Every structure is written in C-alpha cells, then in structure tokens.
Amino acid sequence: MKAPLFDYRLARTPEEAFELLSGTEGDARVIAGGQSLVASLNLRLSAPDLLVDIGRIAAWKGITRTERGLLIGALTTHAEIEHSSLAAERVHLLAAAAPFIAHPGIRNAGTIGGSSCLADPAAEWPACLVALGAEMILESPAGERVVPARAFFRDVYETALEPGEILTAIEIPAQEPGEVHVFDEFARRPGDFAMAGLALAARFDGPRIASLKLGFLGLGPTPLGAETFAASCIGMTVDEAGAAAAGALAEELEPAEDHHASADYRLRLAEVLTRRLLSRAAERAETA
Ligand SMILES: Cc1cc2nc3c(=O)[nH]c(=O)nc-3n(C[C@H](O)[C@H](O)[C@H](O)COP(=O)(O)OP(=O)(O)OC[C@H]3O[C@@H](n4cnc5c(N)ncnc54)[C@H](O)[C@@H]3O)c2cc1C
Structure with a gap:
C-alpha cells in the first residue's frame, strides 16, 4: 500500500514548527525520525493532512549534563544515546537498553522523543524513563509543561501530549552512588519488539536490597513500575525478593494476550526477568 496524500513542510526552528502546527485547520502531525510514522502512513493507519518535519531542529537534539542528571533532546537518536559516553557514565541504563531497540539502521534514525510519543507498550525507552523517574518537557506556544514519565504514558499509543504540544526534551536523574543499572528482555528474534522486558536500578547494603526501581515493558498498556512490589523488596536478599516476585507481580502487572x-x-517472563536481573545487579554491585 502507499501512503495517503498529505502536505509536507520542513521546520528549521522551534518557532517555525509551532507556527506550522497551529496554522493548519486539518490534522497536522510532527514527524521526527519517521521510523514508526512512515510505516503507519503506508499501512494507512494514519492519514494526517500535514506533516511538519522537526527532524532538523538543532535546539531539540543532543545530550547535556545537568545538576540532576541528563537532559536529552527529543530529537536525539537511539544510536546517539547508545554511543554517548556521557549517557553511559551518568545513566548506565540507557547504554544497557539501547542495543535492544530494533536494528542499527532504525536506531540511527529513530529518536527518543518519537519512541516516547508513539508510546508502544513494548518499547524500551519508556520503561527506562518510568523506572528512573524521568520528566518529560512538553512545549507549545502557550509555554512549557513538565510531566513525570509515569503520568505521560497514559495507555496503548496514548500520552499526555495535548494538541499543538511537542515533546522537546527529557530530563533523567543521574545514577545514584552505588546504584547498579541492568536491562534485559525476551523477544522472538533479535530486533523485534519484546514480549516482555525489564529495566532495573538497585542499590545493595551487603546482601540486602537497599533501593529498587523497576520499569516493565510488554506487561501492560503502559510501562509499569510495580512500585508496591519494589518497595516490599527493601531489606530482602535477592533470593527472598525473587521468591516474592511470583505472587506479587501478578497483583501489579497487566499482561495481555496476543x-x-x-x-x-508474559507474567512468567516478568518473574524470570526479575530474578535474573536482581542476581545480575547484585553480582555487579559486589564487583564494582
Ligand atoms: C522494524 C522495526 C522494528 C522496531 N523495533 C523497535 C523496538 O524493538 N523497540 C522500540 O522501542 N522501537 C522499535 N521500533 C520503533 C522505532 O524505535 C522508532 O524509531 C520509534 O518508535 C519512533 O521514533 P521516530 O523518531 O522514528 O518517530 P516518528 O516515526 O517520526 O513518529 C512517531 C510518532 O510520534 C510523534 N512524534 C515524534 N516525535 C515527537 C515529538 N518530539 N513531539 C511530539 N510528537 C512526536 C509523531 O507525530 C508520530 O505520531 C521499530 C521500528 C521498526 C520499523
């Protein structure tokens, strides 16, 4: 199939992007890396009147160090994050998760903002952002809004973005001293969207868990933090937490059949991932 007819405009500055978005009466959509939107146009799942290409706006690209952690421009590609030494040093989870996203060709063009705004429940970045308590920076001609990642992802392919708003950056808190970041997932083939995955950040006090942050993907309509289970693990050993995961995760995760x-x-995969990543994190903490 071929895409339906649409108008296309290239925005070179943020001002131009907002002007173009608000200046049309029909359905105007932004296009970033085009790795999801072009496929959905070709399958005729989307039929916008106007595509506003924001892919060349320099102000919304790049990774910078902030006092709190990292500020990542929405147009930063998956590959730029994957290969950034600053990202790996400040938030190791990003380097750990990036190789699981699709294939190198897609990672070279797809952006963290596009992945977040698409809000596929099996995507890697949204699970990392929820686990780490990231903040999404949304801009429109009316000003800026900062929305916690947990509130940004509302449902399958649904976010807190309002019409006319653009996600311009994401702020991610830095890895805490002693915190270990690990990521893993189960996919049918390398590069496919995963059936289930987990982003995990943990600190240990000897053999016991001192803090635990989780971000499950593919286990509900949005990435899920299973916060009650994570809080209940504080003070437990890895084996105790792994044993508790079996019943506790069923209370908080919402896996669907497809x-x-x-x-x-899927739930069983979540339990296996939890045990596996807790053990891996504890081993890394010991050798760090
Ligand atoms: C074969 C294949 C396999 C894939 N596998 C995976 C995978 O394993 N894991 C994974 O996470 N992803 C996967 N993807 C998706 C890929 O990561 C995309 O790059 C990503 O989901 C969308 O990013 P993009 O920049 O290409 O966005 P686009 O395709 O340009 O846009 C996607 C949507 O987001 C909106 N949008 C984009 N940027 C913004 C913004 N800044 N503000 C507001 N709205 C915005 C667009 O209007 C559109 O609705 C796969 C894609 C393909 C084709």
Whole structure:
C-alpha cells in the first residue's frame, strides 16, 4: 500500500514548527525520525493532512549534563544515546537498553522523543524513563509543561501530549552512588519488539536490597513500575525478593494476550526477568 496524500513542510526552528502546527485547520502531525510514522502512513493507519518535519531542529537534539542528571533532546537518536559516553557514565541504563531497540539502521534514525510519543507498550525507552523517574518537557506556544514519565504514558499509543504540544526534551536523574543499572528482555528474534522486558536500578547494603526501581515493558498498556512490589523488596536478599516476585507481580502487572504470547506466559517472563536481573545487579554491585 502507499501512503495517503498529505502536505509536507520542513521546520528549521522551534518557532517555525509551532507556527506550522497551529496554522493548519486539518490534522497536522510532527514527524521526527519517521521510523514508526512512515510505516503507519503506508499501512494507512494514519492519514494526517500535514506533516511538519522537526527532524532538523538543532535546539531539540543532543545530550547535556545537568545538576540532576541528563537532559536529552527529543530529537536525539537511539544510536546517539547508545554511543554517548556521557549517557553511559551518568545513566548506565540507557547504554544497557539501547542495543535492544530494533536494528542499527532504525536506531540511527529513530529518536527518543518519537519512541516516547508513539508510546508502544513494548518499547524500551519508556520503561527506562518510568523506572528512573524521568520528566518529560512538553512545549507549545502557550509555554512549557513538565510531566513525570509515569503520568505521560497514559495507555496503548496514548500520552499526555495535548494538541499543538511537542515533546522537546527529557530530563533523567543521574545514577545514584552505588546504584547498579541492568536491562534485559525476551523477544522472538533479535530486533523485534519484546514480549516482555525489564529495566532495573538497585542499590545493595551487603546482601540486602537497599533501593529498587523497576520499569516493565510488554506487561501492560503502559510501562509499569510495580512500585508496591519494589518497595516490599527493601531489606530482602535477592533470593527472598525473587521468591516474592511470583505472587506479587501478578497483583501489579497487566499482561495481555496476543498472537505472540499468552498473558500467563508474559507474567512468567516478568518473574524470570526479575530474578535474573536482581542476581545480575547484585553480582555487579559486589564487583564494582
Ligand atoms: C522494524 C522495526 C522494528 C522496531 N523495533 C523497535 C523496538 O524493538 N523497540 C522500540 O522501542 N522501537 C522499535 N521500533 C520503533 C522505532 O524505535 C522508532 O524509531 C520509534 O518508535 C519512533 O521514533 P521516530 O523518531 O522514528 O518517530 P516518528 O516515526 O517520526 O513518529 C512517531 C510518532 O510520534 C510523534 N512524534 C515524534 N516525535 C515527537 C515529538 N518530539 N513531539 C511530539 N510528537 C512526536 C509523531 O507525530 C508520530 O505520531 C521499530 C521500528 C521498526 C520499523
């Protein structure tokens, strides 16, 4: 199939992007890396009247160090984050998760902002952002709003973005001293969207868990933090927390059945990932 007819305008500055978005009466959409939107146009799942290309706006690209952690421009590509030494040093989870996103060709063009705004429940970045308590910076001609990642992802392919708003940057808190970041997922083939995945950040006090942050993907309509389970693990050993995961995660995760996996199978993957990543994090903490 071919895409339906649409107008296309290239925005070179933020002002131009907002002007173009608000200046049309029909359905205007921004396009960033085009790695999801172009496929959805070709499948005729989207039919915007106007595409505003924001992909060349320099102000919304790049990774900078902030007092709190990292500020990542929404137009920064998956590959730029994957290969950034600053990102790896300040928030190791990003370097750990990036290689799981699609294939190198897609990572070279797709952006963290595009992935966040698409809000695919099986995407890697949203799970990392929820686990780490990131903040999404949304701009429009009316001003700026800062929305916590947990509130930004509202449902399958649904976010807190209002019409006319653009996600311009994401602020991610830095890794705490002694905190270990690990990521893993189960996919049918390398590069496919995962059936289930987990972003995990933990600190240890000897053999016991001192802090735990989780971000599950593919286990609900949005990335899920399973905060009650994570809080209950404080003071436990890795083995105790792994054993508790079996019943506790079923209370908080919302896996769905599709042609790849049943809901029960996904839940089982979540338990295995939790045990596996807790052990991996504890080993890394010991050798750090
Ligand atoms: C074969 C294949 C496999 C893939 N596998 C994975 C995978 O394993 N994991 C994964 O996470 N992703 C995967 N993807 C998706 C890929 O990561 C995309 O790059 C990403 O989801 C969208 O980013 P983009 O910059 O290309 O956005 P686009 O395709 O340009 O846009 C996507 C949507 O977001 C909106 N949008 C984009 N940027 C903004 C912004 N700054 N503000 C407001 N709205 C915005 C657009 O209007 C559009 O609705 C895969 C894609 C393909 C084609």
